[in-house]
Amino acid sequence: MRITEQAKQQCRARILEKASELFCARGFDQTTTRDIALAAGVAAGTMFNYFPSKETMAMTMVSDALAAGEEEFRGRTGGELAEDLFGFIASGLRKLRPLRPFLGPVLERSLSPFPRKNVCPVGEAARQRHLDFMQQILASHGFSSAPDYVATTIYWSLYLGVLAFWTSDFSPNQEASQALVDYSVRTFVHIISGSAGGDGGEHVL
Amino acid sequence: MSCNALASDAASRERLRQLLPREEDAAARERLAELVETACSNRPPTSSLSRLWILGSLQAKVAGAYLAWWLKSRWADADEKERTRNETHLKAALELLGTMGYLRGAVMKVGQMLTLPEMVPEQYARLLSSLSFEAPPMHYAMVREVFYDEFGREPEEMFASFEKRAFAAASLGQVHRARLHSGEQVAVKIQYPGIARTIQSDLKNLRLLLQPMRVGDDWPNLLDKLAEIESVLLAETDYLKEAEVARAVRGHFPPEYGIVVPKVHDGYSSRRVLTTEHLEGVHIDEFLASDPSQEVRDHYTHLMTVATMRLLYRMHWLLADPNPGNYIFMPNGRLGLVDFGCTRVLTDEEWQLQCEAEAAAFQKDDKEMERIIVKASLYESAQEMGKKRVELVGRVIRWQLEPWLVEGLFDFGDSDFFHRGIDALREATKTGYLRGMPLHIWTTRFVLGARAVVYRLRGRCHFKEIYLQESVPPKASHADDAEKTDTRGSI
Secondary structure (H helix, E strand, O other), X not given: OOOOHHHHHHHHHHHHHHHHHHHHHHOOOOOOHHHHHHHHOOXXXXXXXXXXXXXXXXXXXXXXXXXXXXHHHHOOOOOOHHHHHHHHHHHHHHHHXXXXXXXXXXXXXXXXXXXXXXXXXXXXXXXXXXXXXXHHHHHHOOOOOOOOHHHHHHHHHHHHHHHHHHHOOOOHHHHHHHHHHHHHXXXXXXXXXOOOOOOOOEOOO | OEOOOOOOOHHHHHHXXXXXXXXXXXXXXXXXXHHHHHHHHOOOOOHHHHOOHHHHHHHHHHHHHHHHHHHHHOOOOOOHHHHHHHHHHHHHHHHHHOOOOOHHHHHHHHHHHHHHHHOOOHHHHHHHHXXXXXXXXXXXXXXXXXXXXHHOOOHHHHXXXXXXXXXXXXXXXXXXXXXXXXXXXXXXXXXXXXXXXXXXXXXXXXXXXXXXXXXXXXXXXXXXHHHHHHHHHHHHXXXXXXXXXXXXXHOOOOHHHOEEOOOEOHHHOOOOEEEEEOOOOEOHHHHHHOOOOHHHHHHHHHHXXXXXXXXXXXXXXXXXXXOXXXXXXXXXXXXXXXXXXXXXXXXXXXXXXXXXXXXXXXXXXXXXXXXXXXXXXXXXXXXXXXXXXXHHHHHHHHHHHHHHHOOOOEEOOOHHHHHHHHHHXXXXXXXXXXXXXXXXXXXXXXXXXXXXXXXXXXXEEOHHHHHHHHOOOHHHOOOOOHHHOOOOOOO
């Protein structure tokens, strides 16, 4: 009997839900794929049809959360460039918040800018999607040419720095991270706007 | 293609220059103006934040320490070399402050509090408070995040309308106008994210950085003062506490008194957001610009005196960080009192000492006054304290109590009176007589802050009469016999 698309989606969602619960309760490294399959009530082989690894599961959750944040932010554009970038990042972080307890090692492995043997495709796709949308925001503020690798790398470094800080930020509601996001995007905007201090000069890109 | 040009801040710079101390000689004043101007002009509101921000916390520490040191050393008998060095430190401090964004307010506050008890003239205080309000505003996206965290909703969902741009800076935050669904206009104060943690860590580091500045026996006392500042500043980051104080204060001013304390809207307030009734009116600069008559100035001086006296005698409460922005000159001669964040309630022991000082002043009991001066300065005996110190601290305390002893109309606009107090404080600072109960950070700020306002108003009032009326416990306030009170000194 062929299972329906709806049933597949339900199974996929159940695996993610149980994985998320276990990651939060035990930590990412302490949870095995076997634990997840048991909790989701599926055979291990079936589970691997959906997600080839634990890392893919976690990054799928991250990717879904970031996509939801991006969707929510789409209705709110229209501020200054720094404000829009802040809104975009903050909106993603808010959606990621339920996953925060276990995200440190996951993000470190999947989004690391260092060369790796195994690149997580879901992580790579999430990174690309995030950068594409960042470029759309820049374009809407008059940066017509695509940022070169320097600007993109600087942005990504700042973003990863924010994520790293945020995962271990114990201030109430991670408000220290909010301040860090603000300063980070202002730093980035300053860099790509040239060093003239916003005196109406040309963009350097 | 052009960037969004950042508006030139020439007007603001000019304003700063106007605020510079006029009593300095022309050359010194010009040099100071140049330093401040340079520091300010290097500080475009947005892009400057990127510079060295990574070192932000370190800058905060350094700037705070330098600023405190500079302000202290201004009063020392400095030679030319030392003056130059102090200038360099000031320049460093101002430039660093320019890169600190939201932290500026907090650091400036610490700088002010460390130095103000050992007092600087009104002009310096105004310059400092002006700088502290230069913190860049939070943009709306950040305001929205604060609302999500505090209420789970964004401002536009909570209010019928909400102005995205702040209309005023506040202690450690900013204020927006909004309208409730009931139609009522409100002021919404929103705190910068992460400011409480910054205060704690910066004060911790400031203690270390201040070590080389310590002066013998008074060092433990300076540490006590820092602890005091930290606790009051941290209390200020909890807007729920401020709401509590505001409600308590409001209870003491029925509408017929002409003193208005804005109502707190609890459903729209939290630890980091405080929503209150919006008071229509103007601040002191605009009020004075309308060239009010002496009668009107006196009227407001009367109301300010009633307000502070009532809070002091009924609640034993000090507005620890008074500034002209706390007073709103409202239509129909009413006075608005806003911002109860930075407050200090006297302990029973502290209150007792205040009462004893009043009693000694009224009875002209010099021996008793000396005992109080010694006690307040944390010495065991007058001999240990030293004759000169007793005399100088005594001058400050007697000046603070002077209006209590004058029958009839007291003129707070009297330049001689005001400057006598400033001179006494300055001399105490110059000679390094800084030891005292941590409470005195606030009493000095309270007295000087409030007197600076009525001095600018050139206002007069029947101070002693107000004292007699307000120092009576509330239940007996309509009684004829003022002597029923057991807390004030015998007259």
